Amino acid sequence: xxxxxxxxxxxxxxxISPTTSINLANNVFLNGxxxxxxxxxxxxxxxxxxxxxxxVGGPKDHFEEVRNLLSNTAGKIIYxxxxxxxxxxxLAGNMIFASFINGLAEAIHFAERAGISKDAITDLFLxxxxxxxxxxxxxxxxxxxxxxxxxxxxxxxxxxxxxMIREGQKLKVxxxxxxxxxxxxxxxxxxxxxxxxVSSIIELYRKGTP
Amino acid sequence: xxxxxxxxxxxxxxxISPTTSINLANNVFLNGxxxxxxxxxxxxxxxxxxxxxxxVGGPKDHFEEVRNLLSNTAGKIIYxxxxxxxxxxxLAGNMIFASFINGLAEAIHFAERAGISKDAITDLFLxxxxxxxxxxxxxxxxxxxxxxxxxxxxxxxxxxxxxMIREGQKLKVxxxxxxxxxxxxxxxxxxxxxxxxVSSIIELYRKGTP
Amino acid sequence: xxxxxxxxxxxxxxxISPTTSINLANNVFLNGxxxxxxxxxxxxxxxxxxxxxxxVGGPKDHFEEVRNLLSNTAGKIIYxxxxxxxxxxxLAGNMIFASFINGLAEAIHFAERAGISKDAITDLFLxxxxxxxxxxxxxxxxxxxxxxxxxxxxxxxxxxxxxMIREGQKLKVxxxxxxxxxxxxxxxxxxxxxxxxVSSIIELYRKGTP
Amino acid sequence: xxxxxxxxxxxxxxxISPTTSINLANNVFLNGxxxxxxxxxxxxxxxxxxxxxxxVGGPKDHFEEVRNLLSNTAGKIIYxxxxxxxxxxxLAGNMIFASFINGLAEAIHFAERAGISKDAITDLFLxxxxxxxxxxxxxxxxxxxxxxxxxxxxxxxxxxxxxMIREGQKLKVxxxxxxxxxxxxxxxxxxxxxxxxVSSIIELYRKGTP
Numbered sequence: 001x002x003x004x005x006x007x008x009x010x011x012x013x014x015x016i017s018p019t020t021s022i023n024l025a026n027n028v029f030l031n032g033x034x035x036x037x038x039x040x041x042x043x044x045x046x047x048x049x050x051x052x053x054x055x056v057g058g059p060k061d062h063f064e065e066v067r068n069l070l071s072n073t074a075g076k077i078i079y080x081x082x083x084x085x086x087x088x089x090x091l092a093g094n095m096i097f098a099s100f101i102n103g104l105a106e107a108i109h110f111a112e113r114a115g116i117s118k119d120a121i122t123d124l125f126l127x128x129x130x131x132x133x134x135x136x137x138x139x140x141x142x143x144x145x146x147x148x149x150x151x152x153x154x155x156x157x158x159x160x161x162x163x164m165i166r167e168g169q170k171l172k173v174x175x176x177x178x179x180x181x182x183x184x185x186x187x188x189x190x191x192x193x194x195x196x197x198v199s200s201i202i203e204l205y206r207k208g209t210p
Numbered sequence: 211x212x213x214x215x216x217x218x219x220x221x222x223x224x225x226i227s228p229t230t231s232i233n234l235a236n237n238v239f240l241n242g243x244x245x246x247x248x249x250x251x252x253x254x255x256x257x258x259x260x261x262x263x264x265x266v267g268g269p270k271d272h273f274e275e276v277r278n279l280l281s282n283t284a285g286k287i288i289y290x291x292x293x294x295x296x297x298x299x300x301l302a303g304n305m306i307f308a309s310f311i312n313g314l315a316e317a318i319h320f321a322e323r324a325g326i327s328k329d330a331i332t333d334l335f336l337x338x339x340x341x342x343x344x345x346x347x348x349x350x351x352x353x354x355x356x357x358x359x360x361x362x363x364x365x366x367x368x369x370x371x372x373x374m375i376r377e378g379q380k381l382k383v384x385x386x387x388x389x390x391x392x393x394x395x396x397x398x399x400x401x402x403x404x405x406x407x408v409s410s411i412i413e414l415y416r417k418g419t420p
Numbered sequence: 421x422x423x424x425x426x427x428x429x430x431x432x433x434x435x436i437s438p439t440t441s442i443n444l445a446n447n448v449f450l451n452g453x454x455x456x457x458x459x460x461x462x463x464x465x466x467x468x469x470x471x472x473x474x475x476v477g478g479p480k481d482h483f484e485e486v487r488n489l490l491s492n493t494a495g496k497i498i499y500x501x502x503x504x505x506x507x508x509x510x511l512a513g514n515m516i517f518a519s520f521i522n523g524l525a526e527a528i529h530f531a532e533r534a535g536i537s538k539d540a541i542t543d544l545f546l547x548x549x550x551x552x553x554x555x556x557x558x559x560x561x562x563x564x565x566x567x568x569x570x571x572x573x574x575x576x577x578x579x580x581x582x583x584m585i586r587e588g589q590k591l592k593v594x595x596x597x598x599x600x601x602x603x604x605x606x607x608x609x610x611x612x613x614x615x616x617x618v619s620s621i622i623e624l625y626r627k628g629t630p
Numbered sequence: 631x632x633x634x635x636x637x638x639x640x641x642x643x644x645x646i647s648p649t650t651s652i653n654l655a656n657n658v659f660l661n662g663x664x665x666x667x668x669x670x671x672x673x674x675x676x677x678x679x680x681x682x683x684x685x686v687g688g689p690k691d692h693f694e695e696v697r698n699l700l701s702n703t704a705g706k707i708i709y710x711x712x713x714x715x716x717x718x719x720x721l722a723g724n725m726i727f728a729s730f731i732n733g734l735a736e737a738i739h740f741a742e743r744a745g746i747s748k749d750a751i752t753d754l755f756l757x758x759x760x761x762x763x764x765x766x767x768x769x770x771x772x773x774x775x776x777x778x779x780x781x782x783x784x785x786x787x788x789x790x791x792x793x794m795i796r797e798g799q800k801l802k803v804x805x806x807x808x809x810x811x812x813x814x815x816x817x818x819x820x821x822x823x824x825x826x827x828v829s830s831i832i833e834l835y836r837k838g839t840p
Binding site: 512 | 648671672673683685706708709710711712714715718719721722723725726727728729730732733734736737738739740741743744745746747750751753754755757758759760761762763764765766768794797798801802803804805806807808810811814834835838839840
């Protein structure tokens with residue numbers, strides 16, 4: 001089915017289902033080619049600065065070729081394991097990101113309603129909390145100041161959580177929080193926030209307060 | 211009711227309900243005293259190194275006295291606002307911590323089941339993910355290696371989420387994720403993990419996989 | 421504190437926290453009186469037809485007096501156990517009601533979006549499903565036809581779930597679904613459905629669909 | 631791909647994904663045949679008494695043939711709409727069933743812990759609650775008495791919720807409660823209850839109580 005794959009090395013940088021990618025890689029292999037899943041991880045700032053990470057899944061004995069090919073694009077290139085493992089790692093990374101952003105929204109909104117000032121909220125989440133991180137720096141002021149210019153659209157985060165959930169069904173792992181967040185993102189999307197940055201999930205909490 | 215409060219300044223370093231604390235502070239004030247809520251935030255490592263943060267709520271014009279009194283105990287002393295605001299900030303900080311730890315457990319377990327190696331998981335969450343943080347450093351190897359020596363007991367995290375939920379009812383803010391996590395922590399406690407470190411929540415995901 | 425209670429029998433028909441009621445009953449008893457919690461259960465139709473049920477908690481050896489007093493008001497009078505037990509039963513009954521109504525909303529909306537006709541949806545939930553019940557009869561056409569005239573206001577259901585959650589914390593029982601539903605009701609309330617019938621929770625699903 | 635379908639009418643009584651069924655039906659049609667999805671709904675008691683309902687999706691002008699063919703097997707045969715609509719209705723029916731059973735478990739366990747007697751619990755859910763239904767009659771005594779002889783295995787309910795969730799992603803409908811219940815069922819399955827009746831979900835609440 002993929003005769004053009006013969007003798008080729010295909011590197012797929014997109015974020016798709018690992019199961020789909022593994023099937024595709026098997027198909028490529030049967031047709032005499034090689035395939036790697038190589039999703040990128042990083043913030044929009046990382047992309048601009050060529051400091052993005054690429055996480056590679058595929059045949060280990062050909063990883064060095066892939067590393068060389070990608071070395072100018074990325075700040076860091078990691079070998080994750082067999083085909084699909086790059087994508088599983090990307091999904092696991094996006095999973096904690098989704099939990100963190102949603103958790104931040106819930107906590108910031110709680111603090112706002114309690115009457116904490118913007119400055120104190122910012123100090124809390126950026127300097128005091130043990131969860132302070134590049135993600136906090138990236139998203140906190142967006143949430144506090146309702147500036148939802150897109151870095152990563154809410155609807156794309158929702159789609160990614162849906163891939164996680166389908167893979168979670170196959171792996172038989174419970175994903176109660178990711179499942180809840182996926183549904184909250186969908187509701188936020190229904191309320192009109194899909195095209196805005198994922199940090200706009202805080203608007204669901206604001207609008208959902210009687 | 212609190213006649214002994216007359217002329218005194220009471221600094222309460224415990225984590226209790228902000229509502230309770232505000233009532234108490236009013237009572238102290240009516241009896242001629244002053245009260246501050248001054249909960250501590252920080253990891254067990256911070257406590258050892260006297261680098262813990264103290265977040266103070268109470269009458270602003272007496273905050274400097276409190277700062278002086280506490281200056282040897284803490285690395286950082288922040289004024290949060292009126293009575294109760296220290297505790298609300300502490301709760302907001304613990305809320306994002308709970309979301310993060312539970313999200314980390316869900317994501318690590320997902321990665322484990324997908325077949326990612328311990329080393330790659332560690333690299334992902336400590337070096338690549340934009341959510342890498344002091345909390346990741348503190349908890350990741352505990353989860354990956356099932357070392358649940360107590361830094362902060364799971365049952366105490368559960369109790370804190372219960373305070374958040376009760377305060378959330380009063381503030382009328384939705385706390386869907388915190389509420390779910392509170393219940394997951396309780397189930398983990400029922401399964402025997404209450405006295406272990408909160409990072410043992412990952413065992414609920416492991417045991418809950420068919 | 422309640423000296424006027426001496427020699428009196430107090431029957432409280434309101435739905436309050438069982439813990440509060442038990443404390444009150446103890447107080448009444450210490451002052452030489454008797455108290456019963458006697459919340460009512462039933463639909464608005466039951467109330468009109470004097471077919472409401474009253475569930476009584478309090479000293480068993482005085483239950484017959486209470487039964488006689490209430491016999492004209494209610495279709496059924498049940499002895500639930502000691503003080504507070506009437507209210508716990510009422511809460512347990514409202515808990516399954518909340519789960520059912522929310523589940524009905526989620527399922528009807530799913531069927532609507534799949535393209536099932538109103539008639540087939542009505543047939544499914546009223547005649548075929550093994551969950552067909554007086555509650556389905558009461559609420560189904562309201563949801564299908566978006567007729568949210570109040571029988572039981574959404575905000576009152578939300579408040580009841582909040583009592584359940586606080587009592588659940590005391591009893592240490594996990595209430596993951598009730599907690600989620602409480603938050604969904606709150607979000608619906610924030611979106612403007614609080615004063616409408618609880619069946620309007622279906623609007624959260626409709627508006628939350630991108 | 632399905633040449634043997636030519637001139638045939640295929641009636642599929644299994645519960646599969648509506649999307650899969652619609653694709654299959656299109657394929658059958660292109661090969662000159664007809665297909666109907668015709669899942670069954672009903673309790674195990676209904677099956678024994680030939681009172682099960684069959685919900686049919688497929689070309690309306692051939693529905694009467696299907697009705698005649700199935701008339702001896704079922705108590706009720708309903709036309710749901712085009713291909714896939716039978717399965718969507720079945721899923722919607724199982725969705726409210728899952729919500730109801732899980733809600734019943736949560737509420738019964740709450741009542742148990744509050745100290746309500748088995749008899750009063752039974753009276754409440756079978757006679758007083760407006761949610762009393764054939765499903766209550768079928769499952770209540772199983773839960774109260776921990777008799778989990780299989781009528782419908784917990785793991786099959788979990789698998790059905792997973793189909794609902796995948797279809798919900800395609801239809802873009804939020805399914806927060808169904809998603810939570812799916813994860814709770816999975817955790818219960820991980821704890822060893824998968825082969826028992828779905829009513830054994832109450833054991834998750836019992837074991838999950840500290």
